[in-house]
Amino acid sequence: MELILRDLVCERGGRTVFAGLSLSVAAGEMLTLRGPNGAGKTSLLRSIAGLTPAAAGTVRLDGGDDGVSVGQQAHYIGHANAIKPQLSVAENLRFWAAFHGAGTARIEAAMAAMDLTALAPFDAALLSAGQKRRLALARLALIERPVWLLDEPTVGLDTASVGRLQALMRSHLDGGGIILAATHIDLGMARERVFDFGTPATEAAA
């Protein structure tokens, strides 16, 4: 399995964020996206997911399911956590499992992976920022998808939780998964490459 981007162009509000971006990420490999704010890290992840369609270029998952889009084979963990404060931790996960047709079998395991088991009956409104982030990240363990698109996944996490995320990512890569992550900290994956955006497009042009 290989995620292949070819000549990707991203435009936001008439401004070219990046152009002619070609890269590929193989199974078991993690690509870390680095660059200053506004360089296009989030835009790239959203283009791959199909949330923000690229102005030009193609995104292809070689060896994936051709019947569905790349986005439907990917987890996108963005800045927002996609949590309902009125629902309990367990209810939040149960909904996403049912919505994705994943069944309830992995809910316990997903909570355990992010150390949420003790918090299961509590409303998500009561969680701290870091606990909410863990609940969002628990979706990774809840539903199996080959491509993970992580946008600043460690924001708000304490050291122990970062460790749990690393363990989750490591087992995903070991199982032949693909990860693209925009992050400023070193997550120390075995097969990790760094893609540096350098300076933002407009500043470079000026």
Added chain:
Amino acid sequence: MTGALAALIARDVRLALRAGGGVGAALGFFLVVVVFFPLAIGPDQAFLRRIAPGAMWIALLLSVLLSADRIYTADFEDGSLEVMALGAAPLEVVALAKALAHWLTAGLPLAVLAPPLGLMLNLDITLLPGMIAAMLIGSLALSLLAAMGAAITVGLRKGGLLISLLILPLYIPLLIFGVSASGAQVGGASLASSAMAILGAIVLLAVVVAPLAAAAALRAHLR
């Protein structure tokens, strides 16, 4: 795909019924508007009886619109919509589920509440079966169109007001045929009137068109 539909409907109904969900507010609003008609018009029983179906339909339209704002706003702001956009089910199914959940928590309880409120307006009792049927069917189209308006205005500040401006004109045929199917203008209620058939046709049209339009609007907003 039906799993996603059922899961989303169940979640939205649960959210609406929990504190701050807005079901109580919509019901209370419906009650207050209906109560205001006799206060404004006076205790002329014959006149109240004549305007009762129309007054109740206007109260229904306004109550449904009042709660339209909540359909997408929270899901858009907390990122749930992004995750749904990447689900196995297309956004059209999501839009249909959101509209059906809104109907279950707005149109359905309001239609059930209509008979006791009708008594306050001296509504002709024989009109009740036709009226409840017309409100049940009609409010489904009201919810579908309101959800479409909510999808178009999601992410805008003060979007609720804009929904009303966008959607109220589309409610005109529903108002006309809804009141007509409620038996007000033909002097008797009938579950098989032509107005009821047209009301049903509007619902069928809305079931097809509204989710398509809503999904297109949501995709544009997610960019």
